[in-house]
Amino acid sequence: MSVYEKSKRLSDKDFKQLIGVKRETFAEMVAILTKRSVYDILQQENREEQQRKRSYDMEL
Numbered sequence: 692m693s694v695y696e697k698s699k700r701l702s703d704k705d706f707k708q709l710i711g712v713k714r715e716t717f718a719e720m721v722a723i724l725t726k727r728s729v730y731d732i733l734q735q736e737n738r739e740e741q742q743r744k745r746s747y748d749m750e751l
Contacts (some may be wrong), residue, residue: 706714
């Protein structure tokens with residue numbers, strides 16, 4: 692069981708002591724990072740798609 696999973700069972704006081712921020716702040720941080728990760732993945736896929744298109748153009 693990970694620290695994150697264990698932290699769900701803690702009181703708010705114990706959570707802040709273990710993690711270093713309030714539970715609400717941590718939830719916001721996770722939401723932001725999750726959105727950022729999805730954004731990064733989509734950007735990378737777009738770059739790869741454009742590189743494939745460029746390589747086909749060069750072959751002609």
